[in-house]
Each structure stands twice: as C-alpha cells, then as structure tokens.
Amino acid sequence: MTTLTTATALPNHRVGPLAGLRHTMTLAWRSLVQIKHNPMELIDLSIQPLMFVLLFTYVFGGAIANSPGEYLRFMLPGIVVQNALFATLTTGFGLNMDLTKGFFDRLRALPIARWAPLAGRILADTVKQAWSIALLLGVGVILGFRVGTGVFGLLGAVALLLAFTLAASWLSVLVGVLASDPEKVQVFGFVVIFPLTFTSNAFVPTESMPGWLQAWVKVNPVTTLADALRGLLVSGPEARPIVTSLLWALGIVVVFAPLAVRAVRRRV
Template identity: 45%
Template sequence: MNSTQVNAAADRKLKNHTSFGQAVRNSLTMAYRGVLKIRRTPEQLFDVTLQPIIFTLMFTYIFGGAISGDVLSYLPVIIPGILVQTVITTSIVTGVQLREDMDKGVFDRFKSLPIARIAPLAGALLADTIRYTIATVLTFGMGYIMGYRPEGGLGYVALAALLVILCSWSISWIFAFFGVIARTASSVQGISMIVLFPLTFLSNAFVPVDTMPNWLQWFVNINPISHLVSAVRELTNNGTAGWDLGISLIGAAVIVAVFAPITVRAYMRRT
C-alpha cells in the first residue's frame, strides 16, 4: 500500500470517529452553505414564493363559491390545505438538489475535507427548513391579505406552522433517500411526484371528505396528509389540539426512525 492509500485510509478512519459535537458543528456549517446557495441563486425560491400565492388565489376563487358559498367562508378550509400541500411539495427539492450535488462531484470534494461524513447530508436537510419557513409565512400572509383571520390566535398559528415544518422535514428524509439511490435528479423528481401527487390531492385539503365517492373516502380518511391538514385546521381555526395532531407527530417520528437510518446507510455507501 502506497503513501497516498495510507493517507486516504487514515482520513476515512478519522471521519468515521468524529465526535458528536464535531458532527453537529460540521452539519451547521454545511447548512450555512445551503443558505448561501439560496442567497446567491434566489431563483431556487420561486417554488416557495410564487406557488403559495398562485395556489391560494387560484383554489380560493375557483372552489370557494362552489364549496363554501363565498370566498371568506372557504379561507379557513383552504389556507391550511394549501399550506400543507405547498410545504410538503417543497420537500421534494431536498432529494433533487442532493442528487445534483452528487452528480456534480461536490460530495466527492467534501470527502477530502476533515469533516464528519454525515455533515453534507445533514446540512442539506437543515438548510431546507428555511424553504419550508418561507412557504409557511407566505401562505399565512396571503391568506391574511385575502381576509383569513384564524380564530385560534397567533400562538396556535405559530404552533401549526412548526408542525407543518417539522412534518415536512421528516418527509424530506424519504426524498433524500430517493436522491441518494436514484441515478438522475429528474428521476428523483419524477418518483417523488408519483408518491406525493395522489397523497396531497386525494386528501381533505381542498374539499370536504363527505363530497367524495364512498369508495374514495376510506383512503382519504387514512391518508396521513388528511390528518396533518385536520391538525392544522384545529390549531388555527379552533385553538385546539386533537388526535390528528398526535397522529401527525407519531407519523413524523416513524418516518424519521425508518428513513433516516437507511438514508444515512445508503449515503455512506455512495460517499
């Protein structure tokens, strides 16, 4: 074994034995890198800035009169639905950008640095919470401009926002796994949309469940997106925390418990 191979082996051994504190610091540094990427290429935020505005206006004025009789009556129904749909959809970007960075060799360069191997993956997931926050604030802001006044109060609105951000972060682990194992960024986006599209639209986000065919209602009622939307509605509109909140938190925990280990394992094999 030559000196180059010995040094490379030593570097890998050092990275595999980094302390937890160093891994956290390295991950925060990588998260800051993600923030800088957003600042330097603001077009990355088009989906979280334009989509909440366009979807809120479009769905409210198209369905408001037909479902609730008027726009103001429909806002307490649609704003939580648009919020969940927008932020959850935004989590797809995590896997797409991860695959793009791996294809460009960015992660290969990270391997030559004295940092924890998990840091680039963890940093990317942390940085994307900023995207979720922007989408959440814009959705609530657009709803307020249109006349939405949550009866639950500001505290419960903030709690609902944290719930959606937390659940979106947990779901991003699924798309991060797709990003690690897929061959191209376009395939990551395609697979993710196939998974997410029916979940978001076959839910109670836009229309009442009882208006749907009986054979479809059973799926909508067990759909985790429906539970998250119901939890957000209860918090913002009523100021209450029901069993849907508990189901959403348990679901988020289960997703992280299942997908975080397999994503990290697949990531370690690839890097």
Template identity: 65%
Template sequence: MTTLSTAMPVVARRVTPLATLQQTMTLAWRSLVQIKHNPWELLDLSIQPIMFLLLFTYVFGGAISGSTGDYLQFALPGLLVQNALFYTLSTAIGLNTDITKGVFDRLRSLPIARTAPLSGRIIADTVKQVWAFVLLVGFGMILGFRVTTSLLGALGALALLVVVALAMSWMSVLIGLKASSPEKVQMISFSTMMPLTFTSSALVPSDTFPGWLQTWSDINPVTHLANAIRGLLIGGEVAGATLVSLLWAAGFAVVFAPLAILAFRSRV
C-alpha cells in the same frame, strides 16, 4: 546491512459530536447562501405557494364553499401542508444534484463527518419551510384569511408542520439517493406526493368523496395533518389529529431515515 522500515499505522481522526454539529451548520449555511447567487430558488419557493393559493381560492372557492372567503379559511391550512410536502421534493432534487455533480465527492475528501452534508441540506430546507409558512400565512391574511385561535396556536401549527415535513422528507431523501438523475427524482417524488395530497381533506372536505375514497382519506397522513393545522389556526379538532400526525411522522422517520442513511453511506 538490512534497513528495516516500520510503517506507522494511520489512525483516523474521529470527528467529535460538537465538530459534527459545527460542520452541519456550516453546510446548512452554504445551502442558504446559494440563494444569494441563485435567487430563482427563493422566487420558486415564494411564487408557487402564492400561485396555488390564488388559483384554488378564486377559481375553485366559489364552487366548493359558496364564497371565496369561506374557502380561503378552509383551504389555506391545507395549502400549507401541500406546500410543505411538495417542498420535500426540493430536498431530494438538491441532494441528487450535489451527488451527481460531484459536490459530495469533494466534501468527502475533507476531514468532516460523513453525515454533515446530508444533515446540512435537511436543516437548510427546514429553514426554507419556515419562510414558506410565514409567507403563505401573511399573504393569506392580505386576502382575508384570519387566525381565529391565538398566536400560540399559529406557532404550534408551524412546529407541527416542520416536524412532520422533516420526518416525511426522509422518504424524499431516499428517492434522491436512489434515483440516477434529478429528473427521475422529480418524477418519482411528484407521483408519490400528488396522490397523497389530493386524496386528503387538505383542499376539499373528505365527506364529499365516494365511500371507498373516504376510507382511504380517513387513514391518509395528509388528512390528519391538514385537520390538525386547520384546528390550530382556525379552531376544530386538534388533539386527536395532532397525535395521529405525530405517530405518522414517527413511522416515516423510523422506516425511511435508516434506509436513507444506509443509501447515503453506500453512495458517497
């Protein structure tokens, strides 16, 4: 007598959009809770921008603007931009560390959306960006910085900075997924962000640059973002610089987000 056994097909359970959102927020909370067990992460996020603010204001401020007070008004919006872009390196390093240590392998064995770990990391780092903005503006006001526009302008500056940093973070995410170690992520990302920041009008007026460097600075996305944030906080050009910044953000997202997601899916 022959016994026929029919194997039942395994049907993969599809994760609903609501469940994906819940899982993403859970993993974002996981990244934030890690600060409790590793407070040095928050200290690094807090101390580094304050150190840069003090250094540039009191070491270079008098030479660049004639007084530290005038330079503080000019430079703090640019330092906000610099800090936000540099912090996208932490997104890439944290992502690479989770992958190389096998954290994502363990998460992949769970019935969750494959994109939830990546989305959770990005959302958590966006929350940290907000913290860094509030801290730097608050400390700057202690030193004498003043928002001369309005509360709405300050909130607009925060929103614009988060949107552009979030879009540009996809480039860092791609580097974090492609690099073989956190050290290489840091080297590649820093080598990318440093020239962008220091060849812009974030920290010094671009009209002091040589002609060829002014040409590059005029199209540098960091220049437009710094000008927009400066205009929203202390007055000046807003509409044009904001529009160009948003166009750059859209460009970064359109180019790097699909590449980063593809790299993420192939690696995990």
C-alpha cells in the same frame, strides 16, 4: 508520499460534536446561499404556492364554499400542508445534485464529520420550509384569513408541520440517493405526493367525495395533518389528528431514516 498519506487519512479523522455542528452550519449556509445563484428555487418556494392560494381562493371558492373568504379558512391549512410536502423534494433534489456533480467526493478529502453534509442539507431545507410557511400564512392574512386560536395555536401549527416535514425529508433523502439524476426526484413528487395530496381533504370536504374514495381519504396522512392544522389555526386544537400526525411522522422516521442513512453510506 507524505501528502498522499495525509489525504488518505483525513476521512478517518475523528471530529468532535462541536466541530461537526460547525461543519453542519457551514454546509447549511452553503445550501441557502445557492438560492442567490439559482432563482428558480426561490420561485418554487414562493411564487408557485402563492399562485395556488390565489387561484384556489378566487376560482374555486365561490363554487365550493359559496364565498372566497369562507373557502380560504378551510383551504389555506390544506395548501400549506401540500406545499410543505412538495418542498421536502428539495432535500432529495439537492442531495442528488451534490452526489452526481461530485461535491461529496470532494468532501471526502476534508476532515469533517461524515454526517455534516446530510445534516446541513436537511437543516437548510427546514429553514426554507419555515420561510414558505410564513409566506403562505402572511398572504392568507392579507386575503382575509385570521388565526382563531391565538399565538400558541399558530406556533403549534408551525411546529407540527416542521416536525412532520422533517420526518418526510428522510423519504426524500432515500429517493435522492437512489435516483440516477435530479429529474427522477421530481418525477417521484408528481407520482406520489401529487395524488396523495389531492386525494385528501386538503381542498374539499371528505363528505363531498364518492363513498369508495372517502375510505381512503379518512386514513390518508395528508388528511390527518390538514385537520390538525385547521384545529390549531382556525377552530382550536383537536388532540386526535395532532397525535395521529405525530405518530405518522414517527413511523416515517423509523422506517425510512435507517434506509436513507444506509443508502447514503453505501453511495458516499
């Protein structure tokens, strides 16, 4: 009877901020260590985006920009954006796996902060995002891409992209909680993110598209983010796309973060 009473009381145990931070770091490390046992996740983060860079540069470079090197300067920021948005799906996919396999149920019996599992998942996926960005930019440099704005431009581009994808992760969290199985999270990516990125100027200039499509491309948040990264990495900062991207990120957080937190609380 004593054991049952203690276990029942644990979920209501008050956890201080420092303890909650330790719990978050522990759960984030758990998510990162899982890569060793699930190599397919590393392939999604590394091999797949590298294949996109190589194929787009050498297959389409000559046709679109007359030379692979010139096209690489235009395309690489766009493909970094595309890969970062697809990588946000790992948050929803991993969260759904934890929910469907009962990991969150086991955590209820432990005196940990209620927000630690979700925060740990998002933190781990932010680290994965940083790795993927560094990998793509590194390969781009090997292929001939050069950052024309210096260290501060590079750091600004990485910070902006991480901020935007961190905001977009809330949408992934919402999908991961509402989906009945992990496969449906992946379906969401192909139904929403795939057309969103390909109907932008991430890979081709807006002027090359039909007039009716250009109207959408110009307001597409992927276009704005790709333009911001091009400005920060290639031709110098451009205030408008940077500010607009930050406003998009803020809007996504304001709309989807409360919905995601509410969905997590209802399911957990």
